[in-house]
Amino acid sequence: MTETRRCMGSSIAHWAGKTPDDIAIDDPDGLVSYAELDRRTIDYARAFTGAGLARGDRICWLGKNSGLYFPLSAAASRAGLVIAPIGWRLAAPEVAYVLKDTRAPLLICEPEFAETARKAAQEAPDTKTILCTKPGTDLPVLADFVANTTPGELPATDPAEGVLQLYTSGTTGNPKGAVLTNDNLFKMRPLVEDKPEHAWIDLKPGDSTLAVMPCAHIAGSGIGPIAFYNGATMMVIPEFHPDSVLDCIDKGLNQFFLVPTALQMLVNWPRAKDTDFSSVRSVTYGAAPIPLELLRQCLQTMPRALFCQQYGMTETTGTVCILPPEDHDPAGNERMRGIGIPLPGVELKIVDENRQEVPPGTIGEIATRSGLNMLHYFNNPEKTAETVDADGWLYTGDAAIMDEDGYFYIKDRVKDMIISGGENIYPAEVENAVFGHPQVNEVAVIGIPDAKWGEAVKAVVSPRPDAGEIDTDSIIAWARERIAGFKVPKSVDVIPELPRNASGKILRRELRAPYWEGQERGVSNRCCGLCAWSDRPSSRLPSRPWLSRRSDSRPPGYRLLLADWLLTKTV
Numbered sequence: 001m002t003e004t005r006r007c008m009g010s011s012i013a014h015w016a017g018k019t020p021d022d023i024a025i026d027d028p029d030g031l032v033s034y035a036e037l038d039r040r041t042i043d044y045a046r047a048f049t050g051a052g053l054a055r056g057d058r059i060c061w062l063g064k065n066s067g068l069y070f071p072l073s074a075a076a077s078r079a080g081l082v083i084a085p086i087g088w089r090l091a092a093p094e095v096a097y098v099l100k101d102t103r104a105p106l107l108i109c110e111p112e113f114a115e116t117a118r119k120a121a122q123e124a125p126d127t128k129t130i131l132c133t134k135p136g137t138d139l140p141v142l143a144d145f146v147a148n149t150t151p152g153e154l155p156a157t158d159p160a161e162g163v164l165q166l167y168t169s170g171t172t173g174n175p176k177g178a179v180l181t182n183d184n185l186f187k188m189r190p191l192v193e194d195k196p197e198h199a200w201i202d203l204k205p206g207d208s209t210l211a212v213m214p215c216a217h218i219a220g221s222g223i224g225p226i227a228f229y230n231g232a233t234m235m236v237i238p239e240f241h242p243d244s245v246l247d248c249i250d251k252g253l254n255q256f257f258l259v260p261t262a263l264q265m266l267v268n269w270p271r272a273k274d275t276d277f278s279s280v281r282s283v284t285y286g287a288a289p290i291p292l293e294l295l296r297q298c299l300q301t302m303p304r305a306l307f308c309q310q311y312g313m314t315e316t317t318g319t320v321c322i323l324p325p326e327d328h329d330p331a332g333n334e335r336m337r338g339i340g341i342p343l344p345g346v347e348l349k350i351v352d353e354n355r356q357e358v359p360p361g362t363i364g365e366i367a368t369r370s371g372l373n374m375l376h377y378f379n380n381p382e383k384t385a386e387t388v389d390a391d392g393w394l395y396t397g398d399a400a401i402m403d404e405d406g407y408f409y410i411k412d413r414v415k416d417m418i419i420s421g422g423e424n425i426y427p428a429e430v431e432n433a434v435f436g437h438p439q440v441n442e443v444a445v446i447g448i449p450d451a452k453w454g455e456a457v458k459a460v461v462s463p464r465p466d467a468g469e470i471d472t473d474s475i476i477a478w479a480r481e482r483i484a485g486f487k488v489p490k491s492v493d494v495i496p497e498l499p500r501n502a503s504g505k506i507l508r509r510e511l512r513a514p515y516w517e518g519q520e521r522g523v524s525n526r527c528c529g530l531c532a533w534s535d536r537p538s539s540r541l542p543s544r545p546w547l548s549r550r551s552d553s554r555p556p557g558y559r560l561l562l563a564d565w566l567l568t569k570t571v
Contacts, residue, residue: 006182008077018205019231021035022233025234041074041075043151050150051106056082058083058165059081062088065213065220065239077164079154080157080158083164085215087167093123094483095119097174098175099126104127106129109130110132160183162375164221165178168314177378188371191345205231207255208232208254209232209233209235210234210245212240223257240258243269246266250276261452263298267298281304284308292332307328308325309322309339311410315373315387320368323339323340323341345372348366348367350365350367363401366400368396369392369393373388420453420455421454429483430457430489431445433478433479437478438467439467444506448516456490456491458489462498475492476488
């Protein structure tokens with residue numbers, strides 16, 4: 001019964017009873033059945049409570065994608081705890097920030113991140129215990145912790161309590177912990193599943209989906225609830241590589257989500273031309289713009305797959321808006337410039353600066369309301385109130401319009417965010433890392449075109465009066481000590497002073513302009529939209545008067561295909 005599947009623990013238990021021998025997880029360490037996954041989940045959960053972890057405590061994970069992370073995540077939920085995965089590419093000071101913000105008493109790490117974990121924990125007084133997933137370090141091992149801990153009792157699951165805390169950066173440079181609940185992850189699923197009119201999520205027992213996006217992102221952690229709700233097999237890849245994805249396709253992979261940069265690598269990999277893609281039924285994509293030519297290449301490579309674009313953010317538990325397969329045209333069309341239509345159960349609107357709804361065709365900010373909206377930012381009521389109003393509308397920061405047919409189009413990206421290889425990079429984070437260099441007076445960070453990654457990070461600095469000749473390499477090295485490698489500037493420009501407007505605000509647009517001349521800068525990564533401009537007039541597209549921006553209605557027989565409807569890339 002669908003109602004029994006209200007969290008990861010109950011979903012796993014449901015299939016452990018119904019199809020116990022079906023494979024739940026397929027990763028480099030082996031195969032795990034649903035029966036075995038259920039046992040491991042309970043063992044971990046009872047060890048957590050037996051060790052004295054209290055309801056609402058945070059457990060942090062520092063590692064790559066792993067078949068171990070998902071039972072730990074389910075166990076945390078079953079024990080009344082919240083798991084907070086940390087990006088494995090983060091530097092020790094960034095990891096320390098998350099540990100301090102969560103006040104996590106327990107950190108679980110993979111061996112290759114043991115030293116980073118140890119350094120970070122030194123700055124986090126609440127993190128008393130670090131466990132390593134495998135032997136080989138001087139840290140205690142997770143399996144020994146479970147074996148030597150007297151099992152505790154498990155509390156009743158509260159679907160409205162937080163279970164997953166994902167960190168999303170902002171203009172201040174300080175990440176915010178978006179808290180997601182079991183209700184966020186599961187409550188809306190019956191609106192789109194198990195119903196003929198919403199048969200576009202074609203995932204069932206025996207099918208397989210792919211966990212390849214980093215688990216510190218909603219696109220990574222969100223795949224667990226999808227797979228376990230449907231009793232499917234989740235193939236887990238520690239990190240993206242074309243060969244790893246192709247290995248999964250050789251094993252019969254049915255569905256996957258990738259950012260466009262990864263899709264491009266996949267279809268251009270030499271081995272791809274000899275790979276049988278016939279098992280692939282669905283490809284979802286998002287997190288960054290995708291050129292129309294790349295879409296055509298993907299369609300040629302995977303001719304049986306239906307493609308669906310996704311828009312969302314961490315704070316909305318991933319996807320709230322999709323461009324369905326039927327709107328994908330290899331010749332291009334007007335709708336492919338946008339982010340599509342809301343999911344069933346999701347309300348979207350465009351508002352002005354006073355948060356009043358504006359008519360179709362008017363540029364404003366996207367606001368959304370649904371059961372997917374986060375519970376709150378952890379211990380940050382001020383930022384929560386800025387983002388979600390009293391009526392439950394969450395304001396995304398993305399500027400967009402809505403057309404007469406209810407399709408949404410992003411017009412500007414939020415807060416000068418940079419997208420490099422599908423990763424969200426906020427200038428303030430990088431500027432904070434550069435500021436303090438002994439030669440730097442002021443710094444502004446911008447995104448510039450990059451053929452491989454879409455955008456590259458560039459720092460523009462003005463020197464201190466006594467700085468002498470600026471050593472740009474030392475600025476890059478300075479930043480590398482303080483932030484993750486993918487955020488570090490790839491280049492540095494030195495100018496006498498930074499351009500400002502009358503109020504003193506740095507004009508990043510003016511700094512970017514010379515680099516983007518003659519090129520179309522992609523819109524927000526949240527839009528997951530296409531850079532697929534078409535000469536085809538929108539009047540040639542079918543009108544959909546039945547589609548309301550505030551409605552869940554669809555005409556009889558309306559069918560789309562979307563495998564991972566919760567997924568999108570954030571930070």
